[in-house]
Amino acid sequence: MTVASNIKVTPLPPTDGRSFGAIVTGVDLNKLNDIEFQHLRAALYEYTVIVVKDQAACTPAAQYALTNRFDPASTSYGHGKTLDTKKSILHPDLKTIPHQPQVQVIGNGHLDSFEGLTDIKLKHPHHATFHATRIPAEEDEHFTRFYRWHIDAALYDLNPPRATTLMAVRVPEGRTQTLRYDDGTGDELTVPLGTTAFVSGYTMYDILSDDDKAFARTTKVEYAPHPYVWMSSARSRSTGLGLVSEGKELSLDQLPPVDESKIQVLPMVWKNPVTGRLALQVHPSAVRKLHLADGTVMDELREVRDIVYLLQRPGIAPELVYAHDWEEGDMVIFNNHGCLHSVVGAFKEDEVRVFRQCNLAASAAPLGA
Template sequence: MAVLPPTVRPLQPPKGSDIDFGAQIEGVDVENLTDEHFEIIRDALYRHKVVLFKNQHKLSPKAQYELTKRFDPVSDNYGHGKTIDAKRSILHPDLKTVPHQPQVQVIGNGFVQSYEGLENIQLRHPHHRTFHKDHIPDDKDYDFTRFYRWHIDAALYGLHPPQVTTLLAVAVPKGRRQTLLYDDGTGETLDVPLGTTAFVSGERMFDILSPEDQEFVLSSKMEYSPHPYIWMSSAHSRSTGLGLHSEGLELPNSDLPPIEETKIMVYPMAWKNPVTGKFALQIHPSAVRRIHCADGTTIDDLERVRDIVYKLQRPAISPQYVYPHDWEEGDLVLFNNRGLIHSVVGAFKPDEVRIFRQCNLAASEPPVGP
């Protein structure tokens, strides 16, 4: 029987949405990936931003790592790095490391007796009540949810943002959906599968801006806080998960681990797609600190910086632009970490066990701007 060539098929967007990204690839052996097939995957990733492979139940952590590394062969650091003072980092409780493949992390929810060399681990799905300023009442928790935190996978201090993140669904609770609330006065809601990962396109985010805002984005740079995940550890998120309230709760530099000025990251606001040449508005809204403008001035009032970023990003997280992936066990999803932002979503019951494997590697080069 002849072996059919790989196919790349755009995902069917949910009814009523205006999603213009996402594709499924069939006919590729990810465990034994050829150079030719990788080039098909790479091209699809940068054209479609999110790429789905079904039925990858037997994919090894080693193959997942090798696939991730192919996008940037020089890279090898875990995407968020080895955080100094990790116990104060807001990322610390959410990640477990596969012992025999330390670049691959295990995330999810519930007690897991044994998985890939990890024994008796307790996974914790991030819940908005631990990060948002206000939250949905407890008695409505399993019916309603929010975006937890819109973000780019990145250390944003001393390491460049990964090119790609790979996510494998190992165990997925099924049987119920939730209504996602924006709770920002707009009345907007979104019907989502339990524990979805929500994605929005940075290119769409840029394209729907006014010409004036596009010019501002193309000519400005964003400076991020040193040790951002410790710096923001006491701050509270907006109800949309898109950036933080300005309440003076960020840690002062004197309370952070030692700061090396050369590790503070300043990136363009617009990042160029290496295949299509299109620009994506790529900002991690919770970690922002200063804006460097084209005329040489700096906006360093934190509340103003956040308000500017929110105004630029908020239109693109409207319900019609959000792709909430409906996870099934065996789904392998790759996403262009330099072309979209994403958020954890959902509230699980204690006995709902969810196991995912995640891999991303800090990039060897910074993002390319205008």
């Protein structure tokens, strides 16, 4: 019996007839060997999101090593120096572990000390700080929204990371919330408190019409320079899927210096390097222009956003969302080139949640269709 034979991969029950997500048991990530890693990699590219159970002892060093194995030539944190820019919308949400700077700490509540950090206050992102509308404060305990659907990526200078690892160190127990789309459809979803929500980019592509598939395969997306600073004053749709067009984006002269060569123009559809499946992969909040097959560049922001929204919205329907019910010791690994994800939930101040996150800027751009 080989070591790898102890690994068990159990697909999650499909809600739409498609495989998305799997539970993995029988592996110690602190002692991961090459055969075991190949099983994890195969599972990741087949199921997109895998939950490796019982990893409470996994160290930040082991988490970085695991993440790096998906792309050994990658070294820098996926958002680069984005976190150093105080105007960035990401700045308040992430804290860097001093002895393993590629790993970030996220969560909610006060910690006296954690992994070399002292007297830190974590704040779980709340939709009221980012959405154009909000759930009334008196309903906040029981109702929530998707905060922001996104791909982990700087989207300026650095390539989008291939995989993200997310480790649950401390998870509040108990209640659920009702997640509302608040877009006039009546869509809603019961979710565990502080879930991370995932949707498959492959399913998002598969359910498009043939005409929309052809449009997506032949269109490229131009992202704003320094996008998380550019969007810092803008506000999101109630679904968390892209921004409302109110003219609140910062002008180029309000951004850090822009190097035109570092502006990213990426395919709208990305190819799975193992299975060949195609995923509709767009970070809807950072979109600035669309480059069409005939050479036309669409730069009217409202129109660009509306097109992307119409393509992506069917893919976040309640029945297509995997809302992970976190347990302490869960290490979730997700294929960042094949899914979108969102923070969810509204926490009370005394509800402490501690997670470690790692992703690394990829050594090459995503594969297009």
